[in-house]
Amino acid sequence: MPAARVTLADDLDLLLAVMPRNIRAKIEENPQYHSLLEIVLDLGRIPEARYPGSIEELSEHPVSLEELNYVVSRVARFGDDNRAGIERTLHRISAFRNRSGSVIGLTCRVGRAVFGTVDIVRDVVESGHSLLLLGRPGVGKTTLLREAARVLADDFGKRVIIVDTSNEIGGDGDIPHPGIGRARRMQVPTPGNQHGVMIEAVENHMPEVIVIDEIGTEAEALAARTIAERGVQLIATVHGNTLENLLQNPSLSDLVGGLQSVTLSDEEARRRGTQKTVLERKLPPTFNVVIEIQEKDRLAVHHDVASVIDYSLRGFPFSPEVRIRTGDGSVEVHKPQDRDEAAPAVEAAGPARGSWAAHRRGKRKNLRVFPYGVGRVRLERAIRNLGVPVVVSADAEKADVILILKSQEKRQSKRLREIEARGVPFHLIRSNTATQIENFLRSIFSLQETGPVEEIALQEAEVAMIKVLDEQKAVELAPRNSGIRRLQHLLADQHGLRTESKGREPYRRVVIHPS
Structure with a gap:
């Protein structure tokens, strides 16, 4: 496609016009002035300006009730959703209220028309x-x-x-x-x-x-x-x-x-x-x-x-x-076919792994996996996430490999012994988690595997997500580096949960919220 020209219109001066003078002056001094994301004013706390990747304190003194009322009196009336705006702009002012209905905090978000x-x-x-x-x-x-x-x-x-x-x-x-x-x-x-x-x-x-x-x-x-x-x-x-x-x-x-x-x-x-x-x-x-x-x-x-x-x-x-x-x-x-055509090359590039490799070679484009004690939905999600040429088989006898929980393999049920007798190779995983399943697929297709630290962090996120879904309360994870936090954000996104990063390095961590 040809190059697109993207332009911005932010009407930032109209938002700053409703701010107290000292706060306005502090923002205008910042070199990142035109990339301002939002201004946060909470009663009794230091006011903040938030920019991409940084936060600036706007005063040495906490926000007063008079300063909040100054802003509230200069914006439009707040609706039932506690949102107000500024005439003919895209800026949004959202309010926190106490139990009696008085405004005790404001989030002033910069709205930009992007053409x-x-x-x-x-x-x-x-x-x-x-x-x-x-x-x-x-x-x-x-x-x-x-x-x-x-x-x-x-x-x-x-x-x-x-x-x-x-x-x-x-x-x-x-x-x-x-x-x-x-x-x-x-x-x-x-x-x-x-x-x-x-x-x-x-x-x-x-x-x-x-x-x-x-x-x-x-x-x-x-x-x-x-x-x-x-x-x-x-x-x-x-x-x-x-x-x-x-x-x-x-x-x-x-x-x-x-x-x-x-x-x-x-x-x-x-x-x-x-x-x-x-x-x-x-x-x-x-x-x-x-x-x-x-x-x-x-x-x-x-x-x-x-x-x-x-x-x-x-x-x-x-x-x-x-x-x-x-x-x-x-x-x-x-296009989808571009990635599908590349899949066999990825498969051929990696070394043969496990006893199923010869069984699979030359038979079909897609590897057929039968999940035994493993969640089918989780397996299908992992296949989509990694984009590997795998089909979930409904018939163990027609599968190229059986993906099985270690606890199930130890029981050696009659059904399992019959499958094993037919010569279908097994691949064991310790737990029925997305991380274990994706690592199985990565090992097959020679994709980069997550290390022990990443695996522990992702397992921690999975346990936290279960708790969030059960209790409908936010859960805070342990501090991690930016790369691991990104993986935790992506994992929560796949389950429809909201996330945010909290704190400063090296103690910055992910918080998972209900959807």
Whole structure:
């Protein structure tokens, strides 16, 4: 793809205008002034300015109630979601309140209109297909949403309506920010009424495109399906980092077709090589295309969501198309077949490992693995994460290798002895964890294995995630270096959990939060 030109508009002077004079002056002295992310004002604490990779203290004195009231009096009225803004800007002011309702803390987040970011997926936006954006907070979902609305309204003359629940797309005030171009904006009185405004937009204003930030409830998912069935293009964001996360969310999985349990006939089960009860897609997806925003300049595009889900449910990993914006602004597109064609070369490059190597060589492109006492879902997830040519076998006799828990192997059940007698090689793992399973796959394909420190850190993260899911409370991990923290963040992301890094080096550590 040709190079894209990305420009910024931040209206930073309007945000600083509502700050106390001493805080404003301190920020303006900083060389990183134009990369400011947010200003944090908490009663009784030192005020802070946060920049990419650093935090600056803005005063020697703690924030006073008078300083908080100074800011509150100069911004718009706070809504039910404790958010306010500044007229015709994208800045967002979020409040902490005490039990009596008084403001005791403010997070003043800088909002920037970024022009040119949509070029990485412009062809998808122009296709007319409904498009769903996934990604962690702060990765750029809303920015891409705003740009898509502007391009469709200005460059293609389409009737675009933005349902702007938190005013993050069109900014605060009655007149929207120019970053949305000719698109029109409908504000939402309370977050709980978003689904009603979505339907109202279709019934009253005849849009060709509806843009929605943060579909988060079953009612909003149902409203989205109703809109799509009327032939309107939808472009929206949703909670979750990956398509797999979304499928596991019972309230929102309908957006991509949902899942249902189906009982097959004996003949069909034999033909598929599966159990009689299987999961299948329930409905046509509301959104034809899903884009996972992995990093600001790296996106994974699932072009045909229905096929992706159908293939995955039958045990065939389906790789997305990956798009990367390079340093010079051009976009590299890596199609799924590019990676699939490279897989045999990776396999051939490594030395033969274990007694299964000769058994496998020359038989088929994909290695067939039968999990014995090992979680099938975890194995399938590990295969997708590493992108290796492996298929989960439903028949032990037809497998190239049996992946088995050490505790199961010790029991030597009759079934296990029968499999062993047929000469199918075994590979033992100590525990049914994602780390152990991925290390098994790495050893087969000569990929770099995690060392003992990394393995301990990842196992610690897995135990913490179970606790977070069970108790719905945040768990703090032990301090680790930046490389290991990144692995812990990625592992939690794959399970749909939120993470943050806390503290200063060498005591910086990951905190895992409920989704």
